[in-house]
Amino acid sequence: MIDLIVDKKKRYKVMLASFVIAAMCLALSFACGVYNEPAHEILEKPFAIFAFGFIGCWILIIMAKIIMTPLLQRDEEYYQKGDDDQDV
């Protein structure tokens, strides 16, 4: 099993490999002339989806884990404490 939390070196390697594959896909798009025609949408522009995956993921992580988690998460017995769902 892969413990990427402890094994930082491996984690960085996977991150690098991930970046390289994404960059290769982008290069393939350029090579095939995907961006030769004018883009109809913002995400069809060169580098847009490449950056969107990275930035979008950060936005979601920050919103969910840093903002929403402390605001919205409670003890698991939160509703049971108000004698809801008690087994009679």
Add this chain to the structure above:
Amino acid sequence: MFENFHPGFVFFLVGFFACVLTPKLRKMMLACGPFLALIAIFNLLPGTVKDFTFLVDWTSHYMYVDGLSWIFAFIFCIMGCIGGVFSCHNDSSLEAICSMGYVGASISVALAHDWITFLFFWELMAATSLFLVWNDPRPTSRGAGTRYILMHTLSGNFVLFGVIFKLVSGDYLVHNLVAGPHDTAFWLILIGVCINAAVVPLHAWLVDAYPSATITGSVFMSSYTTKVAVYALLRIFGGTELLIGAGVVMALYGALYAVMENDMLKLLSYHIVSQVGYMVAGAGIGTVMSMNGATAHAFSDILFKSLLFMCCDAIIFATGIRKINQLGGMAKRYRTVFICFIVGAFSISGIPLFNGFISKTMTIYAAGEAGLMWTSILLELASVGTLLSICFKMLYFIFLAPDKGMAPELRPIPANMKVGMIMGAVCCTLFGSFPNLLYQYLPFGPVLYQPYTIARVSAMFQMAFMALIPFLTFLPRMEPHTALSLDTDWFYRRPLKSLFRGISNLCISSCHSLGHAWAVGVHQFMNVCNNPMELMDARPFHVKKHYSPDNYRTSIADTVMIILTTLFICIFYFQTIG
């Protein structure tokens, strides 16, 4: 034999026989019976209308076959077959009849052509699915089931009143209401359908009830209620602009909550909300492309979502653990589940060659084509959220991370569960690899969308691999912790519950006080009635004195005295006269 036979009725029959047969025959019935419905669905001719007259002058159009009703009935049948195989090891006959009845009712809603038949099966769906929650032995399931049926009763009542208004105005058949008039009936039916579609903020029943259902029940539940509501939105409200915003909010809301969630089934339930968001937005946009996209995504979602539920249910069955942070190393222990989960995760994330890719990208493209730039960007952002929580988080922490060793014992997974999962995985891959298998049946017009272009495939891989980098950077903090995420159900589980409890206590204490005052009044009145002398004596009313006739009985001396006095007066009178 099966020409124009209602496929929903096949499921009702299968459920009935599964209930009355011996356990061994029940298993066979559940595994094989639903396939008869598949034969029936392929023998349905487009344009078929079947009805019967009921109560002298009312005709139920219980089967109307057009492109939209057929494709939904078709996928409901496929899912019924997969679910039947997956759940056939169950010993519970109640669960068998309820799950098959639930499938039958869902198909019947899709094929219903008049409002009353539509409403009848709509309610039957809620009633049958309720027992899939209540059949679970956990105490929390009872509360969740009660909240589930309360919400669905509310939904049913909205639809009921809308239907009554429609019938009063002489409108008997189910059809698109967007052209108008946007009257009370329109809004009532829309709200009722939105509750079933789990539109935020009316969605909390879903994430509350689905994880509380039985292991096999949740697989059925993940596939039907919300998709039937999507069918209703496409049929009745296709082109309602209000739904675009609702769909985008759903897609993002579900994705964000899923990132926080620790319970496997709750996480997947939030993803139902998220994926249904794409369909709701597609129905709201109302173009041929978007409506086809929404239909295709509903079709795909039933397959990959049920597959993911089956995989998680298999893990729960084997380990008894529901929390992601207590699992790990499952890839080594349960290879079949691992492979099927990968197929499901790739499908829901829209990875090429899997069925999410051919439907999700179509809906997003339709938004862009309709000139809704922000809708398309936000739906794309929600798909990054799907990648993050299912493809990365669940896949890593459940299957690839080191085992936490918290499972007390590992049970083998029954063969029928594995077969069910494999069937789901094959369907996801088949429809994903050959999109025309699905596109040819899309009902809103020819599909002018080609998913497999270099631009689209490359864009998907760029997005997926770039999204992996922030996940890995944040990995030590990505592991969820045991906690409960507050959702909109908080309003009716805390303040509304307290309000109801307060009102109930007030009513009870008022009743008690009024009852006591009444009892005292009656008692005093009876005292007065028993002895009006007490009132004439003008004694204070509050002086409580028990009535006794002896208190008011004159003594014998008084009588003797009166007689003697009378006697002496008489003697004196007569002597004087004489």
